[in-house]
Amino acid sequence: MSSERFKPNNRRRRRAGTIFKTVCLVSIAFSILSLALLLFDVVRDGAGWLSIDLLTHYPSRFPERAGIKSAILGTLWMMGLTAAVSFPIGVGAAIYLEEYAPKNWLTRILQTNIANLAGVPSIVYGILGLAIFVRYFALGRSVIAGALTLALLILPVIIIASQEAIKAVPGSLRQASYGVGATKWQTIRHHIFPVALPGILTGTILSLSRAIGETAPLIMIGALTFIAFPPKSPMDPFTVLPIQIFNWTAKPQKEFHELAAAAIIVLLVLLLVMNAAAIFLRNRYQKRI
Amino acid sequence: MDQSPKPAESGLIPDSSGQEFDFGHRAGRRWGERVIAGMLFLCGLVSILTTVGIVAVLVTESIGFFREVPILEFLTGTRWSPLFADQHFGILPLLNGTLLIAFGAMLIALPVGLTSAIYLSEYASLNVRGVIKPLLEILAGIPTVVYGYFALTFVTPIIRTVFPGTGIFNAASGAIVVGIMIIPMVASLSEDALNAVPQALREAAYGLGATKFEVSTKVVVPAALSGVVASFILAISRAIGETMAVTLAAGATPKMTLSFLESIQTMTAYIVQISLGETPHGTLEYSTIFAVGLVLFLITLGMNFLSQKVTRRFREVYE
Numbered sequence: 204m205s206s207e208r209f210k211p212n213n214r215r216r217r218r219a220g221t222i223f224k225t226v227c228l229v230s231i232a233f234s235i236l237s238l239a240l241l242l243f244d245v246v247r248d249g250a251g252w253l254s255i256d257l258l259t260h261y262p263s264r265f266p267e268r269a270g271i272k273s274a275i276l277g278t279l280w281m282m283g284l285t286a287a288v289s290f291p292i293g294v295g296a297a298i299y300l301e302e303y304a305p306k307n308w309l310t311r312i313l314q315t316n317i318a319n320l321a322g323v324p325s326i327v328y329g330i331l332g333l334a335i336f337v338r339y340f341a342l343g344r345s346v347i348a349g350a351l352t353l354a355l356l357i358l359p360v361i362i363i364a365s366q367e368a369i370k371a372v373p374g375s376l377r378q379a380s381y382g383v384g385a386t387k388w389q390t391i392r393h394h395i396f397p398v399a400l401p402g403i404l405t406g407t408i409l410s411l412s413r414a415i416g417e418t419a420p421l422i423m424i425g426a427l428t429f430i431a432f433p434p435k436s437p438m439d440p441f442t443v444l445p446i447q448i449f450n451w452t453a454k455p456q457k458e459f460h461e462l463a464a465a466a467i468i469v470l471l472v473l474l475l476v477m478n479a480a481a482i483f484l485r486n487r488y489q490k491r492i
Numbered sequence: 493m494d495q496s497p498k499p500a501e502s503g504l505i506p507d508s509s510g511q512e513f514d515f516g517h518r519a520g521r522r523w524g525e526r527v528i529a530g531m532l533f534l535c536g537l538v539s540i541l542t543t544v545g546i547v548a549v550l551v552t553e554s555i556g557f558f559r560e561v562p563i564l565e566f567l568t569g570t571r572w573s574p575l576f577a578d579q580h581f582g583i584l585p586l587l588n589g590t591l592l593i594a595f596g597a598m599l600i601a602l603p604v605g606l607t608s609a610i611y612l613s614e615y616a617s618l619n620v621r622g623v624i625k626p627l628l629e630i631l632a633g634i635p636t637v638v639y640g641y642f643a644l645t646f647v648t649p650i651i652r653t654v655f656p657g658t659g660i661f662n663a664a665s666g667a668i669v670v671g672i673m674i675i676p677m678v679a680s681l682s683e684d685a686l687n688a689v690p691q692a693l694r695e696a697a698y699g700l701g702a703t704k705f706e707v708s709t710k711v712v713v714p715a716a717l718s719g720v721v722a723s724f725i726l727a728i729s730r731a732i733g734e735t736m737a738v739t740l741a742a743g744a745t746p747k748m749t750l751s752f753l754e755s756i757q758t759m760t761a762y763i764v765q766i767s768l769g770e771t772p773h774g775t776l777e778y779s780t781i782f783a784v785g786l787v788l789f790l791i792t793l794g795m796n797f798l799s800q801k802v803t804r805r806f807r808e809v810y811e
Contacts, residue, residue: 223708227610230604235627237675295531296536296538299533313536319796327788330546335549338773358542388524419736419764422767422768448637449640452644452645460644463641464641464645
């Protein structure tokens, strides 16, 4: 307990603290600045090209005549079909895991597997889609092949989000339902599912917004970039906004870069609307229980 | 759950007179319950089928490739030129490019992500958190192709001004945007780990006279280390699998280099190049994408397992 060895050094310690806090603030500022620069870059390049023509024209070799109508329609098709496939399967899997699955090795494998799938690079899903949907099921380079691929891609996210939402349903609700003689499915259908639905929808919308930004898997399954017509059926070839953006960005001419920036603005607005919808749902229904 | 009422699977409940009360559809109801349980199980099975499908496709398609190219040559060769007349199938240049990008991205994302997480969890007030968290979520939600555009039209010109003579395509630009892209992932996963450290630990350290800086770096971060390391591993895995930004910005020149100012090619960018090109299906050149895809899949899978293992094995359990 010799007090000579102990030097409080308070000033230096406090200075270290101030420096560290500044470093942390700089880090945060770096992220936010990056976001701001990215948005600034896109808006500066693309704002001049935003027009009704951009939305109503098909792609063209001439920048001044080029538009993203087929890409927007393709993205909407893709969203609808992907949601239609992944939502029921994802919610079904989540209900199974939360309400039915016995605690055994198979359930553990299922759960680990879902966590691992969420970490598989999206381009690997593209390879899977190419081999299974495009070739093996002979769906060709069609909207449905793309939608099935993206559905598999976002399935783990939907399952995990839905599981969280179902977990958050109070157990008393289950017991009350069982107590009045309801079967398991009646309990789920009429009491658990409706309460968990806002959470499930939020997760689904967020994962869908990931899906419509995906490029790599759709390039793999061969979404064409020069499509001068909208898809009329799920078996038609298609293009989507991110692929059109990729295509224009990869061209050397500055005009096409600016078109790409304009298309990015449209894509970001679409994503913003979807995220706003998710947040709205979360806030609107969160407080019910 | 054991004390809770059981679901009425039989649909039969004895009423007060001792007779069984029939709800009317007992047989149908029991049968329906089974069908529904079975269908839900099938939904769960889809995820297993996905994994089986990925492995089956990558392995079966790679077998044909490895019949012609010895695995040893594939794994140790230092030249990758499947599309040239002088064909070489050594994956090391692609691996080199991928790891170069991942390393550069790490240099940005790990320190920035961790210090951001520390700030959010230890320093920031609720109001500040409420502003910064959504901004980070926006950063995380921006499609990767947009990062590619940003790299090519904003980051690359800056790099070329600072280092004249750098080509349009260079590893630095790709690495920087991939780094920015994975900051939110490191920050949010690390912050979760830091938040999980019990308040009592912090209070004990403050009680001994530690400053906030000391509490954060000597108590909270070490206590949450497993979660922080797991977030690092996941982020690196994500950087390795990143495709669009590196395809657009880092170039298509597979080569063995440690220079960030040269054009390189990653495994993912190579796969995109082939699928955009004219290479006919069924040829040896085409089957390279499955072999490269297999390597990519195994690396990312290994890292995911590693991060789970780190979380489980080294987690400090409180209470």
